[in-house]
Amino acid sequence: DLDNTNSNSGSRASRRQQEKREKMLEKQRERELAEEQVEASRRKKMLRAAQKSIMLWDPRKGPRKPPKESADLIFSVGELFDLPRVFQKNTEPDFVLATIGS
DSSP states (O other): OHHHHHHHHHHHHHHHHHHHHHHHHHHHHHHHHHHHHHHHHHHHHHHHHHHHHOOOOOTTSOOOOOOHHHHHHHHHHHHHHTHHHHHHHOOOTTHHHHHHTO
Protein backbone atom coordinates (compact mmCIF):
# COMPACT_ATOMS: atom_id res chain seq x y z
CA ASP A 1 0.00 0.00 0.00
CA LEU A 2 2.86 2.41 0.83
CA ASP A 3 4.52 1.64 -2.50
CA ASN A 4 1.25 2.37 -4.28
CA THR A 5 0.91 5.78 -2.53
CA ASN A 6 4.50 6.74 -3.37
CA SER A 7 4.08 5.80 -7.00
CA ASN A 8 0.83 7.77 -7.22
CA SER A 9 2.31 10.91 -5.67
CA GLY A 10 5.34 10.55 -7.94
CA SER A 11 3.19 10.37 -11.04
CA ARG A 12 1.08 13.28 -9.79
CA ALA A 13 4.24 15.36 -9.35
CA SER A 14 5.38 14.29 -12.79
CA ARG A 15 2.01 15.18 -14.23
CA ARG A 16 2.12 18.58 -12.53
CA GLN A 17 5.67 19.14 -13.70
CA GLN A 18 4.70 18.11 -17.21
CA GLU A 19 1.70 20.48 -17.17
CA LYS A 20 3.94 23.25 -15.87
CA ARG A 21 6.48 22.55 -18.64
CA GLU A 22 3.72 22.55 -21.23
CA LYS A 23 2.41 25.89 -19.94
CA MET A 24 5.92 27.34 -20.03
CA LEU A 25 6.44 26.07 -23.58
CA GLU A 26 3.09 27.53 -24.64
CA LYS A 27 4.00 30.92 -23.12
CA GLN A 28 7.37 30.77 -24.86
CA ARG A 29 5.64 30.00 -28.20
CA GLU A 30 3.28 32.93 -27.62
CA ARG A 31 6.22 35.25 -26.88
CA GLU A 32 8.06 34.08 -30.00
CA LEU A 33 4.93 34.58 -32.09
CA ALA A 34 4.47 38.08 -30.67
CA GLU A 35 8.13 38.89 -31.43
CA GLU A 36 7.70 37.60 -34.99
CA GLN A 37 4.62 39.78 -35.44
CA VAL A 38 6.49 42.83 -34.14
CA GLU A 39 9.39 42.11 -36.51
CA ALA A 40 7.01 41.61 -39.46
CA SER A 41 5.32 44.91 -38.62
CA ARG A 42 8.70 46.67 -38.40
CA ARG A 43 9.74 45.26 -41.79
CA LYS A 44 6.43 46.31 -43.33
CA LYS A 45 6.88 49.88 -42.03
CA MET A 46 10.44 50.01 -43.38
CA LEU A 47 9.26 48.74 -46.76
CA ARG A 48 6.53 51.38 -46.91
CA ALA A 49 9.07 54.08 -46.07
CA ALA A 50 11.47 52.75 -48.71
CA GLN A 51 8.71 52.64 -51.33
CA LYS A 52 8.00 56.32 -50.70
CA SER A 53 11.63 57.23 -51.32
CA ILE A 54 12.17 55.07 -54.44
CA MET A 55 12.77 57.18 -57.50
CA LEU A 56 12.54 55.94 -61.07
CA TRP A 57 15.07 57.47 -63.36
CA ASP A 58 13.77 58.73 -66.67
CA PRO A 59 16.62 59.85 -68.95
CA ARG A 60 14.21 61.99 -71.03
CA LYS A 61 13.40 64.19 -68.02
CA GLY A 62 15.60 66.54 -66.09
CA PRO A 63 17.60 65.54 -63.02
CA ARG A 64 15.77 65.35 -59.72
CA LYS A 65 17.04 65.84 -56.22
CA PRO A 66 16.98 62.50 -54.32
CA PRO A 67 15.22 62.26 -50.94
CA LYS A 68 17.44 63.08 -47.96
CA GLU A 69 17.49 59.43 -46.78
CA SER A 70 18.74 58.29 -50.20
CA ALA A 71 21.37 60.99 -50.35
CA ASP A 72 22.62 60.10 -46.85
CA LEU A 73 22.83 56.43 -47.85
CA ILE A 74 24.74 57.24 -51.03
CA PHE A 75 27.24 59.43 -49.16
CA SER A 76 27.75 56.85 -46.40
CA VAL A 77 28.38 54.08 -48.95
CA GLY A 78 30.80 56.38 -50.75
CA GLU A 79 32.73 56.98 -47.55
CA LEU A 80 32.62 53.34 -46.49
CA PHE A 81 34.14 52.06 -49.73
CA ASP A 82 36.22 55.18 -50.48
CA LEU A 83 34.47 55.46 -53.85
CA PRO A 84 35.69 58.95 -54.81
CA ARG A 85 39.32 57.78 -54.66
CA VAL A 86 38.51 54.56 -56.51
CA PHE A 87 36.72 56.46 -59.29
CA GLN A 88 39.54 59.00 -59.57
CA LYS A 89 42.26 56.33 -59.78
CA ASN A 90 40.52 54.28 -62.45
CA THR A 91 41.43 54.94 -66.07
CA GLU A 92 39.11 52.41 -67.70
CA PRO A 93 36.28 54.26 -69.54
CA ASP A 94 33.58 51.68 -68.79
CA PHE A 95 34.47 51.29 -65.14
CA VAL A 96 31.30 52.95 -63.84
CA LEU A 97 29.09 50.88 -66.15
CA ALA A 98 30.88 47.70 -65.10
CA THR A 99 30.58 48.72 -61.45
CA ILE A 100 26.82 49.20 -61.54
CA GLY A 101 26.34 46.01 -63.54
CA SER A 102 25.32 47.31 -66.98
